Amino acid sequence: NFxxxxxxxFHFCSCKxxxxxxxxxxxxxxxxxxxxxGLQDSDTxxxxxxxxxxxxxxxxxxxxxxxGMTVEDSKNAVVRNISMSNCSIYxxxxxxxxxxxxxxxxxxxxxxxxxxxxxxxxxxxxMTDVGKLRGILFQNINARANGxxxxxxxxxxxxxDVTLDNARFFIEPKKKLYELDIPDPIPSYAQHHFAPFNIYxxxxxxxxxxxxxxxxxxxxxDAWGSAIKCRYxxxxxxxxxxxxxxxxxxxxxTIIFDNIKKxxxxxxxxPEGTVNYLELSGETTSDINMESNDLSESKCPVxxxxxxxxxxxxxxxxxxxxxx
Numbered sequence: 273n274f275x276x277x278x279x280x281x282f283h284f285c286s287c288k289x290x291x292x293x294x295x296x297x298x299x300x301x302x303x304x305x306x307x308x309x310g311l312q313d314s315d316t317x318x319x320x321x322x323x324x325x326x327x328x329x330x331x332x333x334x335x336x337x338x339x340g341m342t343v344e345d346s347k348n349a350v351v352r353n354i355s356m357s358n359c360s361i362y363x364x365x366x367x368x369x370x371x372x373x374x375x376x377x378x379x380x381x382x383x384x385x386x387x388x389x390x391x392x393x394x395x396x397x398x399m400t401d402v403g404k405l406r407g408i409l410f411q412n413i414n415a416r417a418n419g420x421x422x423x424x425x426x427x428x429x430x431x432x433d434v435t436l437d438n439a440r441f442f443i444e445p446k447k448k449l450y451e452l453d454i455p456d457p458i459p460s461y462a463q464h465h466f467a468p469f470n471i472y473x474x475x476x477x478x479x480x481x482x483x484x485x486x487x488x489x490x491x492x493x494d495a496w497g498s499a500i501k502c503r504y505x506x507x508x509x510x511x512x513x514x515x516x517x518x519x520x521x522x523x524x525x526t527i528i529f530d531n532i533k534k535x536x537x538x539x540x541x542x543p544e545g546t547v548n549y550l551e552l553s554g555e556t557t558s559d560i561n562m563e564s565n566d567l568s569e570s571k572c573p574v575x576x577x578x579x580x581x582x583x584x585x586x587x588x589x590x591x592x593x594x595x596x
Contacts, residue, residue: 475505538564
């Protein structure tokens, strides 16, 4: 029932060796939910060749959120080794929603997924509190939605080892509670509804964005912001990205790097109408490298804020002079 409360399709708690295939889900809550109770791991799931029509999430993976769990059981909760492939989503408010409140979630793969989200929400939403989340791979994603991808760890629990490869996002923005940013810490539940429109990354170590295209619905608004926003990220690679900030005035750059340590941007292209491409800010930002990009359509390839290190200011000035 699309409008029924708490009408999960399947909810698996501490289950192993689960295979779901060739099925259609019509649900008023999560189509598939997977969690661990701290007494036994949830381990080894395959989800393939399925279709979904959900008013909430297609796949919800979490640890540490059940109110009946003890603190110790919550710390011991584990979910690992989930593979989801060859699936189509007719409607949902979130497709892949993963929350490690406590415990551990690792080794998840999502591939060959096409989706349309007609409601608020975002296709990909990952977050932690004090739990661990690592080893996540997204491949061949085609999404038409109210957002793209939000991945947010915390200062005490960085999300680690994430790859988003070969993805296409067509963004049709609707109003969001927090607009272009997310409070730190997050004060609300059902956070995927409030995620920004863009690819938003915070408190992550080791992430690769490869072969991603992003387009905005029409008419574009400058208020929709940047295509990619990163804050407190260590070791990020952006390869083969095609897209720009929303709108034509350049109120926001295409990519924001705020307190980023070690970044490599290569093989990217700035489309016609790009104003500012990359903006650097934050006292800890360091080791930024750009190679083999076509930024000829950008009026300002690299912009720096006042709180950036002097050597990056000089690097940006040199880079911009060579790009002209």
